[in-house]
Amino acid sequence: MSTGLTGSCQCGAITLTVAVPPLLTYACFCNSCQKRTGSAFSMGLIVPTEALEVAGELTSWSRQSDKGTTNTRYSCADCGNIIYGVDDSGMGLAKLQAGLLEDTSEVEPEVYLFARSKQPWVSLPHNARPFDTQPKDPMEMLAAAQAYREAQ
Template identity: 35%
Template sequence: MSLPYTGGCQCGQIRYEIRAEPLTLYVCHCQECQKQSSSAFGMSLTVPRDAFVITQGQPKCWTRKADSGREVKNWFCGDCGTRLFHERTYSPNTINVKPGTLDDTTWLRPVGNFWTRNAQPWVVISDQMLNYDGQPDDVHLLWQKWIQQGS
C-alpha cells in the first residue's frame, strides 16, 4: 500500500485520507467497542492527528465518557451512521480511525488486544500479539510491535 490511504462511510457522503503511516492497529474487546461495532470487538488504527484529513462531507460528533472517565469524541456519518474515527482528549496528537472504513483493508494486521477479560468466549486471542486484560498504561509497545511487524 502507498500513501495516502483513503476511506469513507458506507453511503459515500464522507471521505477521508490518511497522509502518514499509521502508528499501530489493535483490537478492543471492551463492552463499549462491542456496542459501537455491533460485534464482538472494535478495531482502532492509530494515526497522527495532522495526517488525517476529511476530503468530502462533514461528519457529526457524539461525545462519551470512557470507563477511565476520560472523554472520547466519536465521529460518524450523519446520513448512514458509519463510525469513522475517535478523538481522545487525553491524546490530542493522535486519532483512532475505524479501519473497516478504509477502501482497502487487506493489509491490516492488528498487533494487540485490549480488554481481553471482556472478550467473547469464542474469540481466539493469539499469544503472538500484545494482550492486555484491560487498558494498557503505555501504548508505545504497540507502536514498536507495529514497526517490527513491518506494517
C-alpha cells in the first residue's frame, strides 16, 4: 500500500495521516471485534505508533486482552467512531481502523485472525492461511502477511 495515507472519522472532527506504509493489513473475527463493529469482522492496519498522526479530540477505553496486555482504544469524542488501538506490550504498534481511510480501495486483508469464531458464510481467499486465534509474536503475523503477498 502507498505511503502518506489519510483518513477521518464520520463527523470529520478527527483527521489522521500515516507517514509510512502499513506493516500489514488484517481482518479479525474475534468476538470483541464483532461486538465493537456490530459486524462479522473488523479490518485494521498495523502501523508504527510514531508514524500515526491524529488531530482532534479523542476519548479512550481500556480492557485486558486474552494475551494479558492492557489494550487501549481511542475514539472520536464527538461521533464515537473507533480510530485506533494500542497495547502496553512496548512494541510501539498501533491498530488503525481500515474503514477510516479516504481511499479504502487498496485495503485487502493479508492476515486473518481468530478464524475459530468466523461465521461459516465468510469465505477466505485461496492463498489465506488463517490463524485460529492470534499469534503472541507480531513477527509471526508479519511473516504471514509476507507469505500472503508472495502467493498472490
